Amino acid sequence: MSTIKLYDDQPYGKEFQAEVLSCDPVKKDGRDAFAVVLDQTLFFPEEGGQSPDTGKLGAADVFYVSIDKNQVITHYTDRALETGSRVKGVIDWPQRFSNMQNHTGEHILSGLIHKYYGYNNVGFHLSPDIVTMDMDGVISPEGLKKIEQEANRAVYENVEVICSYPEKEVLAALDYRSKIQIDGPVRLVEVKGYDLCACCAPHVARAGEIGLIKILKAENYKGGIRLTIASGSRALSAVQDVWDAAQETAKELSVKPEEIAPAVKKVQDDVFALKGRLADFQIQAVRRRAEEVPEGQKNAWFFEEELDTKAQRDFVNLLVEKCSGYAGVFVGSDEGGYKYIIGSSDQDSRIPNQVLRESFKARGGGKPEMVQGSVSAAKADILTALSRQ
Template identity: 40%
Template sequence: MKIERLYEADPYIREFDARVMACEQVKDQYRILLDRTAFFPEGGGQPGDRGMIGEALIKDTHEKDGMIWHYGDRMLNVGSEVHGKIDWDFRFSNMQNHAGEHIVSGLIHGKYGYDNVGFHMGSEAVTLDINGELTKEQVKEIEKEANGAIEANIPIQVFIPEKRVLEQMEYRSKKELDGDVRIVEISGYDRCACCGTHPLRTGEIRLIKILSVQNYKGGVRIAMLAGNRALEDYMDKHESVVDISHLLSSKTGEITGAVERLLKEIGDLKYTMVQMKREIMEKKAEAQEITGKAVCVEENEFKGNELREYANMLSERAEKVLAVSGGTDSQRRYVLIDKRGGAKTLGQEIQKLFGGKGGGSPQMIQGTMSGNFEEIKGWFEQHA
C-alpha cells in the first residue's frame, strides 16, 4: 500500500480528507493508518506532527515499514471517511527551525568543512552536533551570516534529481542513501538530503539565534532556535533582564557588572560569617564544661562540617567526644571522636541502639542516628 504524502507536495497544507485503512490499540492509545495524510512522521531530527483526525486527538506521528501511523486517543472505524487537521503552529515552528538548521549547518560546512553528525528538535532548543571544534567567536559570525540569509529571503527549493544528476551533485548527508534522494537547497548556503518540511523562502524563518556552544565528543554541540520560538525566547529573556536590572538598580546593559559586584559582596560576607562562626565555635568549646575524659553535646547552631569542626575543638580537652545535632529525634547527625582508636566499636553500638549509620576511621566516625538526646547522652557517659 502506498501512502499519499500530502506534506511533500505542499508543506503548507493544514486540513485534508482521507480514509481510515487501519486502527489498532497500542497500550493506552490507538495507531491510525490513512490512505493519505498531511501529518509529517518523525524523521531526520524533526518531530512527528500532531493535531486532530476526526474526533481523535493525535499526539504523535511515526513511520514504520513505509506506513505512516498517527497515534491518537480513540478508535476510528476502518473504512470511514475522516477530516484531518494538523497543529499548524507546531508544524510551522518545526519548519522554521529545520530550515534554520540547514542554514547554520551549511555555513559551518562551507566555511570549515565540518559536518552536522547529530540533529534534534527538543522542547527547549534545537541541537546540532558538529564534528569539529569552533570558537564562540566563529559561531557568532555564523549566526550573523545565517540571519543575513533570512534578510535575503532566498527561495528554499525541494527536488528529487535524476540518479545521473545526483551522482555529480555535492550535497550534505549523514548517511548513504538508496533510491530517490530528496534534496533541499538554499542557494549559496546549503544543499542537503532531507525528508523534512520547510518554508518556501528563508524570510519566513524570521530569526536565528544561537543559544549556547559546548565541547562535545571532539567537536561542539550547538543549541539554537529559529522563527517564532527564537522570538519568544528573546522576549522571555529580555523580560528577565529588565526585571533583574530593576532589582539591581542598574541599566539593562550594565547588569553583568552589577551581578559581579553583588557576587563579590556576597563572597566577602560569607567569608566574614565563617570567621565569626569560628570565633563563636571556639568560645563555645572553651566554655563547654568537661568534667571527665568524655563529653556528649547537643548542638543546634552548627550545620554541615561545622559539627565536625566543633567536635575537633572539644577533643582538644577530652579523649572521647560525641557531638549530636539538634532537631527531631528521628533524624540527627553525629560526630564521634575517640583519640584512643575506639570510635568504630562505639559506632557499632550506636547502630544497634539508635539506628545509626555512618563510617570513618578508628579515631573518628560520623553519620546519622535517631533517639532522644538525654538517652543518647546517658548511654555515652556510661560506656565512654
Template identity: 25%
Template sequence: MGKKIYYQDAYINSFTAQVVDQGKDRDGNYYIVLDQTAFYPTGGGQPHDIGTIENIKVLNVEETAGEVRHYLESEVHAESSPVYGVIDWERRFDHMQQHAGQHILSAAFEQIYGYKTIGFHLGNETLTIDLETVNLLESEALKVEELANQIILENRPIETKWVTEDELGNYNLRKETKVKEDIRLVIIPNFDYNGCGGTHPKTTGEVQTIKIINWERQKKKVRVQFVCGNRILKQFHKKNKVLMELTKLLNAPENDMQEVVTRLLENSKAMEKELEQSVETLLHYEAKSLLEKGKSENRIVSGVFQNRTIQELQKIARIIIAEDEETFVLFVSQNEDKLQLVCARGPAENVSMKKVIGNALSIINGKGGGSDAFAQGGGEALISGEQMLQHLLELVQ
C-alpha cells in the same frame, strides 16, 4: 509517496482521508491509519505534527513498517469515513522554519570552516547541532551567523527533489544519504544540497533570521544551540521581561546591570565569609562552655542536640579534645527520624571510639566510621537521643 501529503505540499494543513485501520497498541493507546495523511511523523530529527482527526486530538504520529500511525486521545467512531484531519499549523510552520534554518546554519559552518554537522536535535524552545570540531571561537560563530542570515535575506528558493541512487553523483551533497531508494533532496541552489525527509518552507526568507545562543564542548565535538524565525521573538520577549524585572529589583539601568550584579556578588561573598567566622567563634564559645561543664562530670563532655549538623558537632568535638587531652566527647543529634553520633577522645585516653560507635550504631541499623580517636555515624531513630547517649556513656565508663 502519494499517501504522504506533507511531501506533496508542506503548506497543506487540512485534508480528508479514508480509514484503513484503527485499534489499540500494546500499551492501550488508540491509533488510526489513513489512506493518506498530512501529519508528519517523528523522524530525521524533526518532531511529529499534532492536530485533530474528527475533532479528536492527535497526540503522536509514528511511522512503522511503512505505516503512519496517528495516536489519538480517544477512538474515532467506526462510521466516520472519510475523516477530516487538521494540522496544528503554528507548530508545523515552526518546525519548517527551524529545520530549514538548521540546513542553512550547517551549510554555513561547513562552507566557511569545514565543520561538518554530525548531530541535530529540534527541541521545543531551541535547536542544537553537533559540529565535528573540538573548539569554536566567538569570531567564527559570528561570521557563520552572518553568512546564514545573508542567505535568508537573499530569499533563495528551497527546492525538493526525488532522485535515484545513480543520480546522486549529479549533486554536491553536504553528507552521504542514509537511504538507497526513495531519496529526497532538499536544495538551496548554489549553497546547500542535502538528503532530508523533513518539512521546509519554499524560500529561505521564510526562516526570517537565525541566532546562535550558545555553544559548549562535548568530548570531541562542539554542540551549538540556536533558534530561528518566530522563536527568536519569543526568546527576546522572555529575556526582555527578565531584564526589565532585574532592572527594577537592582534599581539600575540595563547598561549598569553587570557592574551592579558583580558588586552584589562580591558583597555576598564578604558577608558569607564574615558569617562563617562568626559561626566559628560561636562554636568555640559553645565548646569551651561544654568543656567547663564536662570537667565536673568525670571529664566526659556529652549532650543531646536537636537538628544539629554532624559537621558542626565534629568541629565542637575537635575544639574540645584539642583543649583537653584527657576528655571524652559523646554527642547525639536528633534529626527527624535519624540519629547522628560523634564520639571523640583526647590523646591521653586509650578507649577506641571506633569500637564504641560501632557498638552504638548496631542497635539503630546505622553506618559510620573513623579512627580509635575520632568516629562518627548515623542511623534510624529506633531509640531516643537520651537513651542513645546513656548507652554511649555506659560503653565509655
C-alpha cells in the same frame, strides 16, 4: 503501496481529503489505539529526527505518525475509522509551521558551518520542546556568534527555499549535504546561497518566514559540538524568557542587564569574604565555650544548630584536651538530624559511635581518636543513649 505525501509539494496545506485504506486496532505506547493507513496524507511522519505532525482525522485525534521502509505512512488515532470511507484530515498547523521554521533554520546553520568549517551534521532532533543539531567538529563561541549573525542575514535577505527531486544526472553533478546514502529519488532542499541538502521534511518557502534564528546552547559532544537552537516564535519566546530573567536579576542587583556578570561576581566575592568572617566568629565562639568546660570533666556533649565542619572539629579538639572521657559536638536539629564528631584522648571513640549506630541506625565511623557521622534522632534520646554506655 506507498502513501502519497501531500506535504511534499503542499507544505502550507492544512486540510485534506483521503480514503481510509485500512484501520487496525493496536497498542501504541501502552494505550489502545488504531493504526490508520490512507491513500494520501498531509501528516508528516516521524522521520529524519523530526517528530511527527499531530491533528485530526474526522473526529479522531492523530497522536503519532510513522513511515516504514516501503514509504507507507501510518496514523495512530484514538478511535476507529471506517475502511473505504473518505475522511477529512486537519493537521495542527501552528506546531507544523514552527517545525518548518525550526527545520529550515537548522539547514541554514548547518550549511554555514559546513561552508566555513567543513563539519557535517551528524545528528538532528526536532520536537515541540527542543531542537538540537550535532556537528562533527568544535567551534569557538566567537565562531558561533558569526555563524548566527550570518544565518540571520539569510532571514533578512528573505532568500528562497526550493524543494525538488532532480534527475539522476543532475544530482550526480551537484554538491549537496547528505547524512545517508539514499535509494530511490533524492529530495533536495536548497536555501538559495546558503545551503543545499537532501531532506524529506516540509520547509518554509522563504527564509524571511523564520523570523529569527538563535543558538541557545553549545556543548561539547562526542568529539564535536551539540547546538541547541530555536527559530521563529520559539526563538522569540526563548529570548523573551532570558531577557525577563535578566531584567529581574538586574533590578535585584541594581545594575543594568549588561552589567549582571560583574555584579554577580562581586556578590560572590562578598559572600566568600563573609563566610571567612563567619568562620572566624564561629571559631572564637567555640573557643570561649570550650574554656567554660571545667578541666578534668569526664564527658562533654554539645548540640549546636549551626557550625561549619572546621569549627565543629576545632571545638571537638579543644574539648578533647579538657575531658578525660569523650567529647562530642552534634550540629543540626531534632527534626533534621545531626552531624556529629566525637573525639577522645584516651578512650575509643568508636564505642559511642557504635551506641549511636545500634540505637538510631546512625551512619558514621572513624578511628579511636575521632569518629564522625550523622544521626536522625532527638537530642534527649541521644543523650540518654550515650549516658548508658
